[in-house]
Amino acid sequence: MTTPELSFTLPDNLSDQDLLEGLGEMFRLEPDNRSGGYRTVYHDSFDWRIYQAGGVLAETHGATSHCLEWRDRKNGALLGTQPLTRTFRRFVRDWKSGEMRERLEPVLEMRAVLPRVELESDVRGYRLLNEDDKTVVRLLLEQSRSRLSGDTGEFRPLGRRLRLLPVRGYDRELAEATTLLMGRFQLRQTAPVMLDEALAAIGRRPGDYSAKLDFQFKPDQRADTVVREIHLFLLDIIEANVGGLIADVDSEFLHDLRVAVRRIRSALNQIPRVFPEEAEPFRSEFAWLGKITGPTRDLDVYLLEFGRYRNSLPEPFRADLDPLRDFLTAHRKVEQRKLVKHLKSARFQKLCAEWRAFLESPPPRSPSASNAARPIREVADRQIRKMFKRVLKEGMALHADSPPAELHELRKSSKKLRYLMEFFQNLYPAKEISPLIKSLKKLLDALGMFQDREVQANKLRQFAHQMEQEGTVQTDTLLAMGMLVDGLLRGQQEAHADFLRRFSMFAAKGNQKILRQLIASTATDQERTE
Amino acid sequence: MRIIGVYNIKGGVGKTATAVNLAYLSARDGYRTLVWDLDPQGAASYYFRIKPRIKGGSKNMVRGKQDLDELIKGTDFENLDLLPADFSYRHMDLVLEDAKKPTKQLLNLLRPLSYEYDRVFLDCPPSISLVSENIFRAADILLVPMIPTTLSVRTYKQLLDFFADHKVGGLRMLPFFSMVDRRKSMHRDLLSQLPAVYGELLRTVIPYASDVEKMGIHRAPLGRFASHCPAQHAYERLWKEVQQWL
Numbered sequence: 001m002t003t004p005e006l007s008f009t010l011p012d013n014l015s016d017q018d019l020l021e022g023l024g025e026m027f028r029l030e031p032d033n034r035s036g037g038y039r040t041v042y043h044d045s046f047d048w049r050i051y052q053a054g055g056v057l058a059e060t061h062g063a064t065s066h067c068l069e070w071r072d073r074k075n076g077a078l079l080g081t082q083p084l085t086r087t088f089r090r091f092v093r094d095w096k097s098g099e100m101r102e103r104l105e106p107v108l109e110m111r112a113v114l115p116r117v118e119l120e121s122d123v124r125g126y127r128l129l130n131e132d133d134k135t136v137v138r139l140l141l142e143q144s145r146s147r148l149s150g151d152t153g154e155f156r157p158l159g160r161r162l163r164l165l166p167v168r169g170y171d172r173e174l175a176e177a178t179t180l181l182m183g184r185f186q187l188r189q190t191a192p193v194m195l196d197e198a199l200a201a202i203g204r205r206p207g208d209y210s211a212k213l214d215f216q217f218k219p220d221q222r223a224d225t226v227v228r229e230i231h232l233f234l235l236d237i238i239e240a241n242v243g244g245l246i247a248d249v250d251s252e253f254l255h256d257l258r259v260a261v262r263r264i265r266s267a268l269n270q271i272p273r274v275f276p277e278e279a280e281p282f283r284s285e286f287a288w289l290g291k292i293t294g295p296t297r298d299l300d301v302y303l304l305e306f307g308r309y310r311n312s313l314p315e316p317f318r319a320d321l322d323p324l325r326d327f328l329t330a331h332r333k334v335e336q337r338k339l340v341k342h343l344k345s346a347r348f349q350k351l352c353a354e355w356r357a358f359l360e361s362p363p364p365r366s367p368s369a370s371n372a373a374r375p376i377r378e379v380a381d382r383q384i385r386k387m388f389k390r391v392l393k394e395g396m397a398l399h400a401d402s403p404p405a406e407l408h409e410l411r412k413s414s415k416k417l418r419y420l421m422e423f424f425q426n427l428y429p430a431k432e433i434s435p436l437i438k439s440l441k442k443l444l445d446a447l448g449m450f451q452d453r454e455v456q457a458n459k460l461r462q463f464a465h466q467m468e469q470e471g472t473v474q475t476d477t478l479l480a481m482g483m484l485v486d487g488l489l490r491g492q493q494e495a496h497a498d499f500l501r502r503f504s505m506f507a508a509k510g511n512q513k514i515l516r517q518l519i520a521s522t523a524t525d526q527e528r529t530e
Numbered sequence: 531m532r533i534i535g536v537y538n539i540k541g542g543v544g545k546t547a548t549a550v551n552l553a554y555l556s557a558r559d560g561y562r563t564l565v566w567d568l569d570p571q572g573a574a575s576y577y578f579r580i581k582p583r584i585k586g587g588s589k590n591m592v593r594g595k596q597d598l599d600e601l602i603k604g605t606d607f608e609n610l611d612l613l614p615a616d617f618s619y620r621h622m623d624l625v626l627e628d629a630k631k632p633t634k635q636l637l638n639l640l641r642p643l644s645y646e647y648d649r650v651f652l653d654c655p656p657s658i659s660l661v662s663e664n665i666f667r668a669a670d671i672l673l674v675p676m677i678p679t680t681l682s683v684r685t686y687k688q689l690l691d692f693f694a695d696h697k698v699g700g701l702r703m704l705p706f707f708s709m710v711d712r713r714k715s716m717h718r719d720l721l722s723q724l725p726a727v728y729g730e731l732l733r734t735v736i737p738y739a740s741d742v743e744k745m746g747i748h749r750a751p752l753g754r755f756a757s758h759c760p761a762q763h764a765y766e767r768l769w770k771e772v773q774q775w776l
Contacts, residue, residue, distance in 0.1 A: 065560045066560075068560075078562065081561065132579050134580065134606065135604075165608075167604030167605075169611075
């Protein structure tokens, strides 16, 4: 393994001259051709997937090279590199095939890689030589400044730093130089990857966008205060995604926005009587937002699935399916344009502004809504209990021949239960609630698999008719789509069996007992005996 | 990881200069590059100012007692490392013969490095031996520098015959003219005749140049001390051409 590079912060009172003289007593120093101005752009997805997976991706513009470097964010070790001979491609799937693409594709999936932070560095480079005039360590003195990508304002300065780049096989010399720097000059080591520091200099931190719910409520907090906090977080998610959605960067902006809308609607319905009357009109407005974002998302799903669809057909038929992709792409373009219009509309702006104003206004001291002033734990217990009972009832009634509509009802109830449990999960011991949520997610996946296949099969039939009406489709394409529909419907049967298994796992006596205990604290006597 | 063998049955055709200069360009482009100096004479190691010596010799290495990882040395250039030669490499055939699957040993030794390097150059000793067979199995492409003389062409034919007799799947042969002196009529003649006979010949021609000989004085690739000389430009063109096959 290559020894990772070492970085040190340089105090203001230590001059480069003093440092170099000190090192010069031990090694012969030669200026390196690395001296000069460098530009680095750190790339990551909107939700920082590379960073979350322990890496950083830097596009470096040097004097002679322009490449993409993927490094370990803790020790700076190079995990992969790729010269950039053409403009940077946003989607990993469009990168040159190779190990880097293979390893980053599962991390980024459908997310675009975007420039996040820019770094400019003035570098003075030296080589430390041994008695054969062989380079044994490289040393860089750097002064950098950063700004957010796309920002046209001033760069903000970072602290001066000294970097020691190891030369493989010369660890002894590296250790000698390190001892000198840390001993005689009292230098302190710092993270070799500058991304955190570059972000800190502009008042940001990586991972400052995450759509994951992670609340810290207290059981006795007033319900309306807690619910406002939940809604504010969800509104933030909506607003954070609008820019990327309008710019059509990748499909996840719309996905995250839609999940937030669904959660808002679920919270409005499933945590009742916490808000005054004036909150009522928002229900229909969020229903509208759910509706207008639907068509683009539907087409996104087919486009995301397209590769899998194509590969599910025998090789000779795969190319026949390609006109479907063109059809989907063309229609998506139209829907996306309509969606952007809606997102720029006064109605959408008003919805966000008024909802925020409502949520940020102080809750009434003596609220009229009956649950508003209740402790949140009590409200959460009651709602989870109610929904859990409904899920059990609906699930138990199902059998191998149940009509899809009944499964659909169960899916809706299960999703409501999942959202409730996720909103309030920190009110319950993690050890107990987490496995329940996980098991519920698996049940939902199985239900989704069942239902989505049927929906997709029906939708494909609808597309086939539409393509025919538009008058461009070849018979071979229709046949290939027919094969796809057949495959989906067969898959649906398998998903049905899987669902029954998942449900019995979720509804296992053990789980029921745990959940009953969790939510028993505030149950009324009548509820307890039920 | 892509493995590039630089090989000719005949010696003195510019193998080491090719391996060293192309590896330098590969590293300059940002690829993590390793040169394995397999020639016991250790010329590539010398060019990089690294002692041609490995702990335990080739015996311990082939027998797996010494990981390649620990033997690698960084050169003076970023992204460019070297696995030094060792005088014991002259007996490597004997060591390989004792091993199981004797023709796949080098590939097995290189495998653990596949996440660490993007490009590996094998600077091979001349002659056909068990070592060269190992190289043919390990490499994705085989660069064959060839001086445009009748003798060189003859050895190239020998190599093709060898390949015809031994199954070496997936190896792409890329011969090219090296050490070309256009003042010599034989060089000029063969330069114009051979591409029609050997379609695989690369277009780039490396001229004979005293700068290449000076690599031994500077102990560095051309790019370090003669980045604008015609030979360096020729290596840049060659590298561009080779990359199309990687």
